[in-house]
Amino acid sequence: SPGAGLSTATGASVTAAPAASTTYRVVATSPTGCQSQDSVRVAVLPRPTVTVSPRQVICAGASVVLQASAPQGLSHTWTPDTGLSAPVGREVVATPASSTLYTVTTTGPGYCLRQDTVRVVVRPAIGLRLAAEPATAPGASTRLVAASAAPGVSFSWSPAGGLSATTGPEVLATPAQPTTYTVTATGPGGCTEQASIV
Numbered sequence: 525s526p527g528a529g530l531s532t533a534t535g536a537s538v539t540a541a542p543a544a545s546t547t548y549r550v551v552a553t554s555p556t557g558c559q560s561q562d563s564v565r566v567a568v569l570p571r572p573t574v575t576v577s578p579r580q581v582i583c584a585g586a587s588v589v590l591q592a593s594a595p596q597g598l599s600h601t602w603t604p605d606t607g608l609s610a611p612v613g614r615e616v617v618a619t620p621a622s623s624t625l626y627t628v629t630t631t632g633p634g635y636c637l638r639q640d641t642v643r644v645v646v647r648p649a650i651g652l653r654l655a656a657e658p659a660t661a662p663g664a665s666t667r668l669v670a671a672s673a674a675p676g677v678s679f680s681w682s683p684a685g686g687l688s689a690t691t692g693p694e695v696l697a698t699p700a701q702p703t704t705y706t707v708t709a710t711g712p713g714g715c716t717e718q719a720s721i722v
Contacts, residue, residue, distance in 0.1 A: 548563060572630050572636075576593075576642050592628045603714070628641075650672050651672075651717075668681070681695050682705070706719070
């Protein structure tokens with residue numbers, strides 16, 4: 525007794541799962557009616573209150589800071605440690621190669637263990653490719669062609685001087701002098717890649 529939190533109120537072995545710290549008393553009665561009693565205290569430790577970073581979305585090759593905010597004196601261990609700046613700490617930098625679900629385990633003196641998760645979604649690489657048709661003569665135009673296997677990619681070109689357009693996968697370049705042209709490919713999620721050609 526008390527019976528609250530016990531799997532059963534009788535027997536030599538019971539399972540206790542109290543909602544709060546409880547002192548249980550057991551009374552043993554022999555076949556002849558003799559009794560003996562003892563007690564045991566089951567301490568229920570609190571789980572720490574932890575605030576973890578929400579779901580993160582990054583571009584391929586980018587990094588994001590993951591945080592676990594909790595009372596001072598607690599330790600935080602992150603798993604898996606793939607792509608992390610460190611496996612332990614309140615704040616770590618994640619640079620995963622692919623989408624990853626990270627678990628942070630928080631524990632410390634006077635607290636039970638607590639686990640929380642945060643997913644880092646990695647948008648796929650654009651895979652930008654840039655090519656140019658060789659000019660046939662001074663003053664002739666050169667076709668610059670940008671391509672990507674990813675769907676929904678837009679292209680912008682700079683500098684504008686000597687170009688037939690500043691957007692689109694293909695432009696004609698007729699520069700008056702040697703020029704380095706840069707194309708920026710932007711995916712539907714806002715990720716970008718750049719390539720340049722002289």
